[in-house]
Amino acid sequence: MNQEVKTKKLINAPENIIAEMIEGMVGAHPDMLRVEGSTGRAVVAVDGPRDGKVGIVVGGGSGHEPAFAGYVGRGLADAAAVGNVFASPSPSHIVEAARAVDGGVGVVMLYGNYTGDVLNFTMAAEELEQAGIAVRHVAVADDVASAPIDRKSERRGIAGDFFVFKVAGAAADLGEPLARVEALAQAANEATRSMGVALSPCSLPQTGKPNFTIGDDEMEIGMGIHGEPGIRRQKLAPVDDVTDELVEAVLKELGLKAGDRVAVLVNGLGATSQIELYLIFRRVKQRLDALGIDIHASWVGEYATSLEMAGASVTLMKLDDTLQALLDHPCRTPALVVGAFEKTDGVAARSRKAVKVAESTAAAQEKPRELLTDGDVTPAIFKTMMHAVGNEIIAEKNWLSELDGVIGDGDHGVTMEIGWKAVQSALEDAQDDETIEAICKRMAKAFLDAVGASSGPLYATAFLRAGTAVSHRLNLDGAGMAEWLSAACQGIRDRGRADPGDKTMIDAWVPAVEAGTKVAKDGGSALDVLLAARNGGEAGMKATAALESRRGRSAKLGERSVGHIDPGAASTFVTLRAMTAALQKALA
Structure with a gap:
């Protein structure tokens, strides 16, 4: 066992x-x-x-x-x-x-x-x-393993952040104007390439479980820094062979030749010894020396980790005179010190201008007037339904994270729990006379403030659009519920730019909305609409297993994403199921 x-x-x-x-x-x-x-x-x-x-x-x-x-x-x-x-x-x-x-x-x-x-x-x-x-x-976007060169814009950023941040920071410190700082940061991005290897998983503090599994004698070539699968899993090889593969991919893309200059970063992912990192650097230097490529500067250590993951990445930045000068410009931070600032080179104190930040009003305080009152779903019942969604998401947290661990970074359940707990807390503060639109605004702000990731903007936009769509209603009938669902779905599509077939939450939302809208047109109640939407969402969720991912982090997996349910589609189904069950209970 x-x-x-x-x-x-x-x-x-x-x-x-x-x-x-x-x-x-x-x-x-x-x-x-x-x-x-x-x-x-x-x-x-x-x-x-x-x-x-x-x-x-x-x-x-x-x-x-x-x-x-x-x-x-x-x-x-x-x-x-x-x-x-x-x-x-x-x-x-x-x-x-x-x-x-x-x-x-x-x-x-x-x-x-x-x-x-x-x-x-x-x-x-x-x-x-x-x-x-x-x-x-x-x-x-420096990771050469995450997409081919003709889809370079889809590549993820890994340890190359180090060089791009350094160049942009130096340019700004030297007083370059906005457009020039942006251009120099882009130039650094274009000149930087990385590739990594992982030997073991990491574990999220909230779950305490490895976010993927790998054999004791295996390694993953091209692994991402969130535990995203790489391009190939194979038997562990000697460090020189592994380094050669990483360096070869980077050299090929940068087009380096004798006489070129580079900066080198050998980065540990969190649980790799300095011995191993220096063995990797040794081989990198041997390869570059053999090609007549000059190493202007080098760093070996932990600069962009992945919690306690074992593994490393190699990053090269091809230098010209401008990038080299910016790389050499002094900086002083907890993680990186380069050169030194003259003692007389004081920084002028920044004047602290009073900036009045407009606070968003989480909920409309005016009592609704001339709103449609048809329908079983009152604002009070709607709040109960949303609270129930939070309970179901929290209950299914581990399942959602396990789904995400196979094709993503393993945190979807944790992220959704954080967002929905914030929503539940915000609902406790809602006034008795708030409309469904106002409740949705409150939910959107709570979710967005609590959650970054992609879920924050997507769900916040969904709640805002859905609330706006029913702003003329006090209660929701079948047509109103279908409007709410449809607007939420469209908000996610507009913000995330995903389409059906991309293997995202949209693949559950679209069939749910289609099924619910059909029932609404036939005169169905709000509960009838939700029952149809729940069933449509479940079918859509299950269908994602056969799809190859085209959006998000799992898009880097290609065919390796086939055979696995999309976690976003799964949480969509959980949401619809919870809304339906709560409404059934409220109307019983």
Whole structure:
């Protein structure tokens, strides 16, 4: 009988680890770091931001330490938005980081090219631009294993963040204007390539279980830093052979030749000894020396980890005079110190302009007027249904995470639990006279503030669109329920740009909406609509097993994603099932 493997971590309550980590980090480096904003997730450089300087904001999920907050400091990043483990920071975290470093000439945001990060940073940029702050983006995409060269825009960012952040931070510190900082960051991105190998899984603090399985004598070539499967699993080989494969892929793409200069990063994923990392560097240097390629600078150690995963990656950046100078520019952060600033080179104190941030009103306080009152689903029953969804998601957390562990990073259940617990808490604060539209706005804000990842923006947009669609109704009848479901689905499609057949939650939402809409047109009640939607969603969820993923992290797997249910489709079905059961109970 197989005994379930449980991992051990030195933590307190899993839900508090990020706040406690930030407290520890800032406490350890008070001369470099501080926290700004009400969310507690914007880590800001003490001596970085200043008026007239482009602000550099980096960010991503926790679990990759020292990335991302470890690169905050003079000459590098001005702030980092810190997400939950393996989950993007939410727009509110990013906005606070950007506001803290805005020197009046714009902000450049740098993050890995993952769906959740792209969605959350884009939503944050929209809010900042509405407030008059110019924003530019660079999504780091250095992992050669995650997509072929003709689909380079789909590649994920791994340890190459290190070089792109360094170049952008130096450019901003030297006073380059916004467009120039963005262009130099893009140039660094284009000149940087990485490839990694994993020997063991990691485990999320919330689950305490390995996020994938691998044989004792196996390794995964091309593994992502969230535990995403790579391009091939094979028997463990000698370090020189492994390094040759990693280096060969990188050399081929960079087109390096004799006389070229590079910077080298040999990065450990969290549980790889320095001995092993230096063995890898030894072989990298042998290969480059043989080709007549000069190593201008090198780093060996842990710079972009994956919790306690065993493995490593090799990153090369092809240098020209400009990139080399920016790489050599001084910086001082907890994770990286290059050169030294002159003692007389003081940083002008940034004037602390009072910035009034408009607080979103979570719920409309006016009593509804002239709203349609037909239908069984009152605002009170709707709240009960949404609370029930949270309970079901929490109950199915482990199943959802296990599904995600096969084709993703294993945190979907954890992420959904965080979001729905926040929704449940927000529902407790709802006023008795709030409409369904107001409740949906409250839910959207709670979910988005609590969850980064891709789920945050997707579900927040779904709730907002759904609430708006029924803003003319006090209660929901069959037609109203179908409108709510349809608008939620369309919001997810618009925000995530996924289509049926992409192997995402849309593959459960679309058949659910189609089935529910048909029943509504035939005069069915709200319960009839939900029963049909639940069954359509279940069929759609099951059908995702036969699909090859085309969106999100699992899209990198190609045919290896076939045979597995999409976790987003599974949580969609759980949501519809819970809504249906709660309404049945309320009407019994």
